[in-house]
Amino acid sequence: MSTTGHHTPHKIVVIGGGYAGTLAANHLRMRADVDITLVNPRPEFVERVRLHQFVAGTRDATVDYGTLLGEGIHLVVDSATRIDTATRTVELASGRALDYDYVIYAVGSTAATPSSVPGAAEFALDLAEFEPARRLRARLAELPSEAAVTVVGGGLTGIETAAELAEQGRAVTLVCGRTLAPSFGAPARRSMTTWLTRHGATVIEAAVVTEVRPDAVVFADGSVRASALTIWxxxxxxxxxxxxxxxxxxxxxxxxxDETLTSIDDDHVVAAGDAAAPSGRPLRMSCYAAGPLGAQAADTVLSRIAGTEPAVIDLAFTGACVSLGRRTGIRQLARKDDTAVKAYVGGRVGAAIKEFTTNFAVTRIRREARKPGSVLYVKGGPRLEQPASVARP
Structure with a gap:
């Protein structure tokens, strides 16, 4: 990559090649005098919002980084084990160390299988990341179609997984700790329950799984339900x-x-996506927020290189999507602060919106690779009045 003048390029290491990190890496190319390294444990980009489809066998969920990354970005397939802020190096599992001037911390999120639930870690499978999703897909392939499958979790991942399997005729029970899709409005929740029930799924609300056995789940009231496969x-x-x-x-x-996504401990570490907690008030973990936060983190780094004041987060939510199998979906509308309204779009139109949104997350990264700085998103969301509300040491 060309440099301006005779300056040494600014070394930027982006840790994590998901929706936030990949977009951030592309966005950094707005400057020519940067040396960008993207560290990711896998050689391919994972479309996490398609992992329920991958598990059900209706879609692949990986994309070649060659189609996503702008020219000059170095992809290092490795895992970061430590950021040494004193020497400004990122230590990798292979033993390598990468020097940096700035780090973008975009490590994303993982499953949260609770150690407090006996048997959950041993016997339940998850699909929060590609490798466990692949294990789950293999287990499903071995399982007779009539075998009881339990999905624990009434959020969007649980709903989409249960729906995908129910549409294929599997005997699915969806267990919601509180209510189904708590972030959605009541009309949309009713529509989801109706669809799931019509497709043979059992929806259990206000129930807590307290133990997972190889062939069953146990509830807080002591009742036991057969489960050949439990998905957490x-x-x-x-x-x-x-x-x-x-x-x-x-x-x-x-x-x-702080509100510019800069670590409260070190100005040379900037976070994006699910692993960031601005002012201790993180945005909802989502593909929707990841792209804009990736762009914001890159802008913060570019501002610091330029010696200008970084902007504070300004992202508004517009709602959320959920797919119910391959032909139905729900687009919940929301206020800019991410609180749901009664209105939603369902049916085939809802499915089309969900598919467009899922595709757009990848399209946006590609577009940023071709034209750094092209990312657009809805602004005007409520944040803190005082940008730097978390005191620095």
């Missing part, structure tokens, strides 16, 4: 890299930042 889709965790690097995190492990 309740909640997310985040990698422990920030904490392992001595950087302050929130209770879940997300990197604590």
């Amino acid at each position: 889709a309740a909640g997310f965790g985040v990698p422990e890299l920030a904490a392992a690097s001595g950087l302050r995190t929130d209770a879940l492990g997300r990197l604590l930042t």
Whole structure:
């Protein structure tokens, strides 16, 4: 990559090649004098919002990075084990170390299989990442179609997984700790329940699984339900890299930042996506937020290189989508603060909107590779009045 003048290029290491990290890497190319390295544990990009389809065998969920990354970005297939802020190096599992001037911390999120639920870690499978999703797909392939499958988690991942399997005629039970799709409005929730029930799924609300056995799940009231395969889709965790690097995190492990996404401990570490906790008030973990946060993190780094004041987060939510099998979907409308309204779009139109949104997440990354700085998103979301509300040391 060309450099301006005779300056040494600014070395930027992006840790994590998901929706946030890949877009951030492309966005950084707005400057010519940058040396960008993207570190990711896999050689391919994973469309996480398609993993329920991958599990059900209706779609692949990987994309070649060669089609996504702009010219000059170095892809290093490895895992970051520590960010050494004193020497400004990123230590990798292979033993390599990468020097940096700035790090973009975009490690994303992982499954949160609770250690407090006996048997969950041993006997339940998840689909929060590609490798466990592949294991789950293999297990499903071995399972007779009439075998009882339990999906634990009434959020969007659980609903989409249960719906995909129910549409294929599997005997699915969806267990919601509280209510089905708590972030959606009541009319949309009713529509989901109707669809699932019509397709033979059992929806159990206000129920908590307290134990997972190889062939059953146990509820808080002591009742036992047969389950040949239990899928855990309740909640997310985040990698422990920030904490392992001595950087302050929130209770879940997300990197604590100010409203410019800069670590409260180090101006040379900027976060994006699911692993960021701006002012201790993270945005909803979502593909929707990941792209804009990736662009924002890159802009913050570019501002610091230029010696200008980075902008604060300005992202508005517009709602969320959920797919119900391959032909139905729901687009829940929301206020800019991400609270649902009664209105939603369902049926085939809802499915088309969901498919467009899923495709757009990847299209946006490709477009950013061709034309850095092209990313657009809805602004005007409510954030804090004081941008730097988390005190720096």
